[in-house]
Amino acid sequence: MGSPIRFEFESHAPLGRVGVIHTPHGSFETPAFCCVGTKASVKGVLPRDLARVVGAEVALANTYHLFLQPGSDTVAAAGGLGAFMQWSGPTVTDSGGFQVFSLGAGFGKKVSKFEVPEASSDGAAPAVWDQDVASQHGRLAIVDDEGVTFTSHIDGSLHRFTPERSVEIQHQLGADIFFAFDECTSPEAPREYQVEAMRRTHRWAARSLATHRANLEARSTQAIFGIVQGGRYPELRAESAREIGSMGFDGFGIGGSFSKRDLGEALAAAVHELPPDKPRHLLGIGEPEDLFEGVAQGIDMFDCVLPTRLGRTGTLYTSSGKVDIRKSEFASVHQPFSTVPDLAGFSYAYLNHLFRAGEMLGPLLASMHNLAFIVGLMRDIRTSLVEGEFDMFKNKFLSQYALKK
């Protein structure tokens, strides 16, 4: 059976691969950065600016969020995600598996996808992962083998996702690429729970795939990616990749939590077991350093909320690191804050003013700049791969980027 997307390799260097992915809504070059538009909106950025100013080629939205609001029926009636949000390029939807984590075990806590380097030694309560304990903390999602029961964070209404339901909803959303329903675990969860969640994710992957295969129409226009889990343990990552990799998915997502220090190791273990001819998407990553690491390990696609979230809250990516544009030191800097052609006329002083004055243009310009920075970095990384100068470019970029870190 053919896949509705086609992955064409341009080169397959030892340190990273270069290609093009063709979808029913156009093509995009890999390695690629997918701009996140969770609720069918890349926060603060018009689709035409996303394409023209940012240079983005792919947008990613979320099943859980669109299911709750406005509802997948509405999106389907509009002609699918792309038509609804006026994005004519390729689209991707995440399955809602991440929300199982963020609204479940991670609810009300500060746990992220990454393990905290060293546990806080100030006697703070350990992050809660256990379901019973967590249920006392107001979490909104409970996992069982069949699926996930959750209450809407919007109105408290009760809902249930199963792999079958998630796929059906994603068929309605109609993205070119969508993900199987998985369970994203907290980095705080012990190994035994990582194993349990990983095996459950495998069972859910098989059910997601079966549901998708049963829908002939969707099969012809949408590609389904299976998700590899396994936390920060290389041996679990390998086991998960072997399992998921053998099921016949069109591509793969690598999800879950990592240890910042061992990201590369966990990725290597997973990638080694995945079919080399299919695309790999590293879910929810990342920072510039992480993009280099991911590419070096053979990742083809990334997505991350940071460019827009950081931009919206006043932090800018620059070639010498991240800077907080709200700081008073920028109030008198009348130099371009961005090298992006369409933004180069705006100064640091102006952006500083916009943020301090609470003008909405500030977050919008900063979001656009950050997306352009990351998408541009991705493009530069791709070029360096093509020219065989990845390591040189990486070292050059990171040595300068670390200056303000």
Next chain:
RNA sequence: GCGUCGGUGGCGGAGUGGUCAAUCGCACUUGACUGUAAAUCAAGCGCCUUCGGGCUUCGUUGGUUCGAAUCCAACCCGGCGCA
């Protein structure tokens, strides 16, 4: 001039005998953010600190009281009303 109301930390504004270095908001400072519960959140914001606490503050001065930002008196300043 008489009457009246009022003067609190950068600003606004609570408090009207002890639990007040003084609620809260704004401003300011710092920090966080990785498949977006987020145009959000956290911490700090008189001075000093060996983090136990210590010291000086609520227009000014004096007084009452064990104890005053809170009560009294005088004075200074401001709003309003009447002359």
